Amino acid sequence: MADDGGSSGRLRRACRVPSPGDVRNCLLALSEIESELASIFSFRFNGHDGQELSGHSLGNLILTALAQVETDFAKAVRRAGRILGVRGRSSPQPWTT
Numbered sequence: 001m002a003d004d005g006g007s008s009g010r011l012r013r014a015c016r017v018p019s020p021g022d023v024r025n026c027l028l029a030l031s032e033i034e035s036e037l038a039s040i041f042s043f044r045f046n047g048h049d050g051q052e053l054s055g056h057s058l059g060n061l062i063l064t065a066l067a068q069v070e071t072d073f074a075k076a077v078r079r080a081g082r083i084l085g086v087r088g089r090s091s092p093q094p095w096t097t
Helices: 005-014 020-030 035-042 058-070 073-086
Strands: none
Touching: 005 020, 005 058, 020 035, 020 058, 020 073, 035 058, 035 073, 058 073
16 A cells, blocks of 8 residues: 555554555445445545645545554454445455554
8 A cells, every 4th residue: 555645644643553545446336336425435525725624635634544444454444335235355465654
């Protein structure tokens, strides 16, 4: 995962999770779910500079929330995959923050 700018970088630093942006994009590419849910997962908040949500993707926030609920990023990715109806399976490598 190379994405550490913008939303991903801010979440990585603030919440001590791996950068969720690349994972979000992969999940969406593998998703069989209706495009409505995918577009919501891809939604990016816009706003004025300095606002906390400005620039964040809703999918990045969901992955970060799931990582905190599951206490493990790999479990969070699997859960997000179930939510999005991802086809196939992956074996993620251990992530470090």
